Amino acid sequence: MLQIAFFSVLNGLVYGMLLFMLASGLTLIFGMMGVLNFAHAGFYMLGAYFAFTLGLSIGFWPALVLAPLLVGVAGALVERYGLRRVHRFGHVAELIFTFGVALLIDEAVALVWGRPARGYQIPAVLDVPLFRVFGASFPAYKAFMLLVAVAIFVFIFLILTRTRAGLIIQASLTHPGMVAMLGHNVPRVFMVVFGIGSALAGLAGVIAGPVLGTFPGMAQVLGSIVFVVVVIGGLGSLTGAFVASLLIGIVQTFAVALDVSVGQVLMAVGVPAGASAALHDIWKVTVAQVAPIMPFLLLIIVLMVRPTGLFGTRET
Amino acid sequence: MSTPAPATTRPLAAGRAVPTDRRRLYGLWIAAAVVLLALPHVIRTPVGVPIMNQMGIAIVFALSYNMLLGQAGMLSFGHAVYFGLGGFIAAHVLNLAGRGSLYVPVPLVPLVGGLGGLLAAAVLGSFSTARAGTVFAMISLGVAELMAASSLIFDRFFGGEEGITTNRAKAPLLFGLSFTKDREVYYLIAFWVLVAAAAMYAFSRTPVGRMANAVRDNPERAEFVGYSQRRVRFVSFCAAGLFAGVGGGLFAINYEILTAENMGLNASGAVLLMTYIGGIGYFVGPIMGAVVFTFLQSMLSDYTGIWLLYLGILFLATVLFVPTGLAGVLMLHAPAWRARRLPRLFGPYLLAAGLALVAAVGIVGLMEMVHFIASADASRGAKRLFWVSVAPRTVTPWLVFAALAAAGGLGLRWAAPRAAAAFVEASRPGPGR
Numbered sequence: 090m091l092q093i094a095f096f097s098v099l100n101g102l103v104y105g106m107l108l109f110m111l112a113s114g115l116t117l118i119f120g121m122m123g124v125l126n127f128a129h130a131g132f133y134m135l136g137a138y139f140a141f142t143l144g145l146s147i148g149f150w151p152a153l154v155l156a157p158l159l160v161g162v163a164g165a166l167v168e169r170y171g172l173r174r175v176h177r178f179g180h181v182a183e184l185i186f187t188f189g190v191a192l193l194i195d196e197a198v199a200l201v202w203g204r205p206a207r208g209y210q211i212p213a214v215l216d217v218p219l220f221r222v223f224g225a226s227f228p229a230y231k232a233f234m235l236l237v238a239v240a241i242f243v244f245i246f247l248i249l250t251r252t253r254a255g256l257i258i259q260a261s262l263t264h265p266g267m268v269a270m271l272g273h274n275v276p277r278v279f280m281v282v283f284g285i286g287s288a289l290a291g292l293a294g295v296i297a298g299p300v301l302g303t304f305p306g307m308a309q310v311l312g313s314i315v316f317v318v319v320v321i322g323g324l325g326s327l328t329g330a331f332v333a334s335l336l337i338g339i340v341q342t343f344a345v346a347l348d349v350s351v352g353q354v355l356m357a358v359g360v361p362a363g364a365s366a367a368l369h370d371i372w373k374v375t376v377a378q379v380a381p382i383m384p385f386l387l388l389i390i391v392l393m394v395r396p397t398g399l400f401g402t403r404e405t
Numbered sequence: 406m407s408t409p410a411p412a413t414t415r416p417l418a419a420g421r422a423v424p425t426d427r428r429r430l431y432g433l434w435i436a437a438a439v440v441l442l443a444l445p446h447v448i449r450t451p452v453g454v455p456i457m458n459q460m461g462i463a464i465v466f467a468l469s470y471n472m473l474l475g476q477a478g479m480l481s482f483g484h485a486v487y488f489g490l491g492g493f494i495a496a497h498v499l500n501l502a503g504r505g506s507l508y509v510p511v512p513l514v515p516l517v518g519g520l521g522g523l524l525a526a527a528v529l530g531s532f533s534t535a536r537a538g539t540v541f542a543m544i545s546l547g548v549a550e551l552m553a554a555s556s557l558i559f560d561r562f563f564g565g566e567e568g569i570t571t572n573r574a575k576a577p578l579l580f581g582l583s584f585t586k587d588r589e590v591y592y593l594i595a596f597w598v599l600v601a602a603a604a605m606y607a608f609s610r611t612p613v614g615r616m617a618n619a620v621r622d623n624p625e626r627a628e629f630v631g632y633s634q635r636r637v638r639f640v641s642f643c644a645a646g647l648f649a650g651v652g653g654g655l656f657a658i659n660y661e662i663l664t665a666e667n668m669g670l671n672a673s674g675a676v677l678l679m680t681y682i683g684g685i686g687y688f689v690g691p692i693m694g695a696v697v698f699t700f701l702q703s704m705l706s707d708y709t710g711i712w713l714l715y716l717g718i719l720f721l722a723t724v725l726f727v728p729t730g731l732a733g734v735l736m737l738h739a740p741a742w743r744a745r746r747l748p749r750l751f752g753p754y755l756l757a758a759g760l761a762l763v764a765a766v767g768i769v770g771l772m773e774m775v776h777f778i779a780s781a782d783a784s785r786g787a788k789r790l791f792w793v794s795v796a797p798r799t800v801t802p803w804l805v806f807a808a809l810a811a812a813g814g815l816g817l818r819w820a821a822p823r824a825a826a827a828f829v830e831a832s833r834p835g836p837g838r
Contacts, residue, residue, distance in 0.1 A: 123539075125539055125542075125543070171721075174725055175724060175725065175728070178728055180538060180539060181478065181480045181538065182724065182728060184480055184539065184542055185480065185677070185681060185724055186721070186724045188482075188674070188677070189717060189720045189721040189724055190721065192674065192678075192713075192717045193714070193717040193718065193721060196711065196713050196714035196717050197714065199711070199714075200711050200714055200775060200776050200779065201779055202779060203779050203780050204780075309670075313546065313550050316543065317547075320543060378557070378558055379558075381554045382551060382554045382558075385547045385548075385550040385551045385554070386547075386551065388543065388544075388547040389533075389544055389547045389548065389551070392536075392540055392543060392544050392547070393532055393535065393544075396536065396540055
């Protein structure tokens with residue numbers, strides 16, 4: 090039991106920090122432009138595929154730097170030549186546009202790399218157990234993922250709060266008109282933030298690809314969960330995204346680890362369940378089966394009860 | 406040039422114009438009925454009737470989706486939930502009818518599906534219509550994901566991986582009508598398409614339909630006039646769920662199987678695509694979108710494995726360049742039509758279309774070769790593209806298709822402004838020069 094708890098917390102942390110790398114970019118983009126970017130998980134997938142292809146020729150470490158940069162450029166181009174165009178038609182049009190981009194990325198990836206999963210491997214240096222505890226080992230690669238994610242978190246935090254560029258970005262979030270008056274090119278700030286957000290998603294893809302699998306459906310697997318994280322944390326709030334990422338990450342990991350059904354739980358507390366056949370489907374539902382539903386239930390509840398999310402300051 | 410106001414927001418024609426307008430409207434519906442009756446006799450290919458059945462189902466579904474997106478301004482990412490739930494309920498009822506424990510003849514099954522969709526929309530809509538805009542879109546996505554995940558758990562109702570199968574031949578007969586052949590099903594679908602389309606059109610003309618437009622355009626003002634925007638959205642949502650359920654019921658009759666995929670995110674995405682491509686500002690837009698989308702889907706999927714990519718490109722191009730959709734583009738030409746200057750546009754349009762076709766052939770060729778190299782095994786060296794055999798592993802075809810794409814693209818940059826200028830000239834009010 091202790092082993093399950095210990096490793097669930099660790100795995101939850103890794104998964105949560107991975108979610109945060111995606112959520113941070115998404116929430117920044119939302120805070121700035123009011124656009125929920127459906128294509129965000131698509132950029133995450135592009136990161137994994139770029140790193141896989143680049144890694145074949147130049148190795149994992151250069152690809153770790155190069156792939157996110159490429160994804161960032163792709164994101165900036167989408168903002169410059171797509172999103173800016175539909176901006177004048179309103180938020181619903183922007184949402185529809187990013188939905189289209191997400192679809193296109195899915196299909197383009199399937200076109201270029203094929204439908205089956207690609208064998209994107211963990212680099213040999215990191216393919217070793219880091220430590221053994223309670224009779225199970227923790228892989229070094231997961232520690233590396235955690236390290237990268239924490240480094241990114243610190244990096245974003247420092248840039249946003251300690252540099253002049255961060256100051257301009259923060260000001261553009263709340264007072265775009267005033268920032269433009271002061272002589273800054275606000276559309277360019279938007280483009281750069283969109284590019285950085287996409288690059289972060291790409292980086293998440295680079296480091297998650299070998300663990301979660303590199304296949305054309307990988308964007309859909311994570312895409313909706315990241316939305317949930319951003320909404321629960323509060324749209325536009327980095328702190329909220331951080332807390333919600335860890336929360337969802339740990340809850341999801343624990344739920345998968347627990348293999349008990351609703352009927353068993355009710356039996357344990359003395360309720361004679363499982364007797365009526367009509368509700369048979371409900372009693373045999375296990376906690377692991379409910380795990381995929383939980384985030385969406387949370388999403389709906391948060392949107393109903395507190396549309397600003399946990400840490401958000403404004404509604405969508 | 407300014408975009409004309411969508412037909413749904415045009416004020417009611419008043420005074421003398423009403424009788425002719427009304428007569429023209431009835432004429433249109435009668436013409437539609439005649440066309441629907443005649444179609445299976447005109448199109449005699451073996452695949453024609455099944456594709457038309459699919460189109461009919463798509464038309465009802467897309468029209469119901471546009472009650473949300475076009476008329477009430479609600480972007481839903483989970484409309485297939487109501488289509489699917491209606492379909493599942495219809496399939497279960499059809500099974501009960503087949504076993505004789507319930508008297509429901511086949512022609513009434515779409516109504517059962519509609520009631521199922523209405524029920525689902527009333528339950529799920531009670532909380533999801535509380536807000537508009539992005540929050541509504543997110544809640545609809547959450548509901549869609551929730552239902553997709555639940556469908557794997559409740560396999561009594563959803564049938565797990567295999568889905569629920571049914572048999573329309575076992576249900577009791579109404580007036581001795583049996584539905585064993587595709588063509589008989591076609592007439593049933595055509596009947597319901599006409600009824601549903603007429604009902605949805607009528608809904609858009611009722612006060613509550615008009616209020617949906619008002620809430621879409623200016624919710625605050627609608628509140629000040631004394632309407633609850635939430636209730637107006639709820640009514641629109643329920644009506645849309647009802648007709649989506651009718652579509653689901655037709656699906657259950659036509660295909661005799663429903664799986665969780667029918668209510669998944671991809672199905673919801675498809676209805677957004679077809680509605681938007683057709684045009685959300687006009688009543689006929691979703692009809693055109695459903696016909697074009699279904700046609701492309703069934704045609705392209707025979708020839709290429711990447712048809713969804715082409716549809717995605719078509720969708721993005723619509724969003725970026727012609728947000729009014731196909732119907733919007735056609736309606737833009739109404740002034741030129743009235744001024745009898747439409748023939749003048751043929752030349753410039755034909756030139757632009759020809760060049761666009763050249764560019765499209767080039768781009769499609771390039772993409773198909775990428776697809777070939779990525780997916781086909783190395784032993785195959787040639788691929789048939791545009792009725793010629795092409796060897797994607799050599800340089801020549803790449804150069805040829807790239808040249809076609811570049812030539813078409815550059816030519817279009819020259820021809821498109823000319824076509825636009827001709828359009829502006831032809832649409833100018835007053836007598837022609």
